[in-house]
Amino acid sequence: MLWKEIHHKLLNDVRAGHYSAGEKIPTEAELARRFNVNRHTVRRALSLLRDEGFVFSKRGAGVFVTGKNATYRIGKRTRFSQNISSDGVPSRQVTSVETRHATYLEAGKLALKTSDMVHVAEGLGYLENTPIMHSVSQFPAGRCDGILTYLQTNPSKTDAFAALGIADYLRKETEVTAVTATAMMANMLSCAVGAPLLRVNSVNILVDGTPIEYGTTHFIGDRMVLSVHNE
Amino acid sequence: MLWKEIHHKLLNDVRAGHYSAGEKIPTEAELARRFNVNRHTVRRALSLLRDEGFVFSKRGAGVFVTGKNATYRIGKRTRFSQNISSDGVPSRQVTSVETRHATYLEAGKLALKTSDMVHVAEGLGYLENTPIMHSVSQFPAGRCDGILTYLQTNPSKTDAFAALGIADYLRKETEVTAVTATAMMANMLSCAVGAPLLRVNSVNILVDGTPIEYGTTHFIGDRMVLSVHNE
DNA sequence: ATCTATAATTTGTCTAGTTGTATATTGATG
DNA sequence: CATCAATATACAACTAGACAAATTATAGAT
Numbered sequence: 342m343l344w345k346e347i348h349h350k351l352l353n354d355v356r357a358g359h360y361s362a363g364e365k366i367p368t369e370a371e372l373a374r375r376f377n378v379n380r381h382t383v384r385r386a387l388s389l390l391r392d393e394g395f396v397f398s399k400r401g402a403g404v405f406v407t408g409k410n411a412t413y414r415i416g417k418r419t420r421f422s423q424n425i426s427s428d429g430v431p432s433r434q435v436t437s438v439e440t441r442h443a444t445y446l447e448a449g450k451l452a453l454k455t456s457d458m459v460h461v462a463e464g465l466g467y468l469e470n471t472p473i474m475h476s477v478s479q480f481p482a483g484r485c486d487g488i489l490t491y492l493q494t495n496p497s498k499t500d501a502f503a504a505l506g507i508a509d510y511l512r513k514e515t516e517v518t519a520v521t522a523t524a525m526m527a528n529m530l531s532c533a534v535g536a537p538l539l540r541v542n543s544v545n546i547l548v549d550g551t552p553i554e555y556g557t558t559h560f561i562g563d564r565m566v567l568s569v570h571n572e
Numbered sequence: 573m574l575w576k577e578i579h580h581k582l583l584n585d586v587r588a589g590h591y592s593a594g595e596k597i598p599t600e601a602e603l604a605r606r607f608n609v610n611r612h613t614v615r616r617a618l619s620l621l622r623d624e625g626f627v628f629s630k631r632g633a634g635v636f637v638t639g640k641n642a643t644y645r646i647g648k649r650t651r652f653s654q655n656i657s658s659d660g661v662p663s664r665q666v667t668s669v670e671t672r673h674a675t676y677l678e679a680g681k682l683a684l685k686t687s688d689m690v691h692v693a694e695g696l697g698y699l700e701n702t703p704i705m706h707s708v709s710q711f712p713a714g715r716c717d718g719i720l721t722y723l724q725t726n727p728s729k730t731d732a733f734a735a736l737g738i739a740d741y742l743r744k745e746t747e748v749t750a751v752t753a754t755a756m757m758a759n760m761l762s763c764a765v766g767a768p769l770l771r772v773n774s775v776n777i778l779v780d781g782t783p784i785e786y787g788t789t790h791f792i793g794d795r796m797v798l799s800v801h802n803e
Numbered sequence: 804a805t806c807t808a809t810a811a812t813t814t815g816t817c818t819a820g821t822t823g824t825a826t827a828t829t830g831a832t833g
Numbered sequence: 834c835a836t837c838a839a840t841a842t843a844c845a846a847c848t849a850g851a852c853a854a855a856t857t858a859t860a861g862a863t
Contacts, residue, residue, distance in 0.1 A: 343839070368821060379840045384822085400822045401610070401847030437598065437606035441590040463606055472608075525577040528847095529608040574847075599813060610848045615814085631814045632856030 347376055348386035355395050355406055362408040363470025366396065369404070394564075397471070397531045405531070408469025410564050431473075433496045435464040438489040440482065450544055450555040451481045458482035460489045464496060465529065472530050473564055478556040485553055502553070509548060516542040519562070530561050537562035578607050579617035586626050586637050596634040597627065628762050636762070666695040666727045669720040671713065681775050681786040682712045689713035691720050695727060696760065703761050709787040716784055733784070741784060744777040753790075763792050 351366075360366050369387070373380040387404060390396045398404040443451065443459045451459065459479045466474035478498070480488050491501045502510060518540045527534040538559045545554040582597075591597050600618065604611040618635060621627045629635040674682065674690045682690065690710045697705035709729070711719050722732045733741060753763055770792075776785040 370821080380822095381841090382839060385839095398822065399848080401820080401849080403821065403848090436608070437602060439590070439598070444588065465608070523577060524574050525581070525607060528574055601813080611814095612849090613847060616846095629814065630856075631854060632812075634813065634856090 343376075343378055344382050344385040344389075347372075347378070347383060348389050350376075351386060351390060352393075352395065355390070360406045361470075362406055365403040365405050391533075397533075399528070399531065405471070407564075408467075408471035408473070412565070431466060431468050433464055433466045435462055435492050435496045437463045438493060440489065443479070443481075447479050447555055451479065451552045453481055460485055462489060462492050464492075468564075472561075474558055474560045475526065475529050476556055476558040478554055480554055481552070484551065498554070507547065507553065510545050510553060511548065513544045513546040513550075513552065514542075518542075520559070522559075526559060530559065532561050539565060574607075574609055575613050575616040575620075578603075578609070578614060579620050581607075582617060582621060583624075583626065586621070591637050596636050599634060630762075638762070665698070666693055666723050668694045669724060671720065674710070674712075678710050678786055682710065682783045684712055691716055693720060693723050703792075705789055705791045706757065706760050707787055707789040709785055711785055712783070715782065729785070738778065738784065741776050741778055744775045744781075744783065757790060761790065761792055 351372075354360065355366075366372075367375070369380050369383050372383045376383065387396065387398070391398060394407055396404050396406055439461050440458055441461065443453050443455055443457050445455055447453070447459055448455045448457065453459070460482055461477065461479050463477045464475075465472050466476065485505060488501050488505060491504050492498070495501065502508075520538050520540050522530065522532055522534055522536045522538050524534050526538065527536060530538070532538075539562055541556075541558045541560070543554075543556050543558070544552055545556075546552050582603075585591060586597075597603075598606070600611050600614050603614045603618075607614065618627065618629070622629065625638060627635050627637050670692050671689055672692065674684050674686055674688050676686055678684070678690055679686045679688065684690070691713055693709050693711070695707050695709075696703050697707065716733075716736060719732050719736060722735050723729070726732065733739075753761065770790065772789045772791070774785075774787050774789070775783055776787075777783050
């Protein structure tokens with residue numbers, strides 16, 4: 342079986358670190374030329390590598406090497422950058438911001454009326470240059486004005502809150518469910534459509550109980566473990 | 573299909589009122605970043621939204637929502653249509669003025685000779701920041717001298733007439749037809765070429781029967797209902 | 804201040820390249 | 834002959850990049 346040899350060779354290359362995390366490996370056509378086989382034979386080898394979690398592919402772009410796994414601790418004070426425990430360095434990036442009216446759900450979670458405005462920030466979290474989470478956060482206007490402009494330059498929510506004079510905040514509630522990735526979510530998280538995701542809905546509050554953030558985060562299921570703490 | 577999900581999400585955002593009528597939605601590049609796709613994939617989603625009539629785009633400027641989603645708010649539209657028989661629209665703006673010889677048609681409508689001059693004012697009317705009508709008005713020189721300079725600072729015709737000493741005037745005749753949008757009209761009204769328009773020709777007169785205005789107005793068909801009252 | 808020339812944005816269009824999917828064919832093996 | 838691996842071919846969906854055309858923002862000059 343030709344494709345198994347190719348799989349073995351590619352796996353060795355990845356493990357040997359010839360391609361670092363997040364890096365693009367040669368195209369299927371190129372690999373087919375190199376191994377002197379048909380493109381579909383290469384695809385079969387890549388398919389196994391994909392299932393094993395070593396690489397992920399983006400239609401139209403190429404095949405990329407997957408990063409490492411991590412665990413995410415959820416407690417009373419959860420901060421993304423401090424709570425990811427792994428070998429790699431986590432980073433995050435804000436992909437879009439907007440200000441709009443609150444939906445019914447958001448209004449309820451943030452103690453607002455639907456006529457009130459919310460600031461919305463959407464972003465991705467990375468580990469080893471590969472996406473590991475996607476988050477949408479709603480902040481109540483009035484209590485958090487100016488947070489979006491801050492987040493655009495520095496994606497750290499802790500820093501942003503600090504800049505607004507909020508030195509400390511607490512996790513009030515955390516709801517965790519499991520969902521499967523839609524095409525869009527799969528694309529954003531560079532995982533397969535239908536892959537299991539962890540969906541975390543959370544509310545952060547001030548020490549006096551005033552809600553200041555309602556967020557929904559999706560983690561890639563098989564790259565992330567949530568550990569919940571009740572101290 | 574990624575672009576279909578993006579289309580669905582954008583449509584939801586528009587429907588939910590996250591972007592209000594006439595407002596600019598994020599640029600294609602921004603949306604591409606947010607959904608983590610190529611700009612062309614966003615364009616395909618926007619293309620469907622355009623075809624469905626929810627947004628329109630202006631090269632070099634951006635993509636804007638049409639306000640079609642807000643048409644179920646009959647209140648504004650009703651008030652709007654009530655005002656058609658009298659003076660004007662909630663927000664209007666004079667785009668150009670000129671003084672020239674009367675055409676044969678204008679001369680007939682305004683009881684002039686073709687050697688007489690007419691003052692011409694062209695303008696746009698807006699509803700919720702979206703253009704909804706285009707009007708051209710001809711005023712007979714001699715009876716309405718100085719009206720153009722006034723209209724340029726204040727687009728209200730009632731005020732302009734009042735400034736000329738005309739406290740009251742009546743609608744003599746109103747003709748309504750349906751036409752399709754030419755390229756020029758489509759551009760001014762931010763609608764598609766070939767879109768259905770309502771064309772209203774009207775003549776306003778003094779209480780003694782002297783005509784003081786002949787006008788042609790085009791309304792966007794699917795955003796406007798004319799209600800005709802015979803009191 | 805106001806107008807003007809320049810630069811920066813933003814949409815429209817085009818070409819090329821890459822992965823995903825479906826179907827059909829070849830060739831060796833039992 | 835039936836089966837399975839590999840090949841061959843074609844198309845769809847998406848990415849990547851470049852450039853043109855229209856608009857908007859910016860800086861400079863008068």
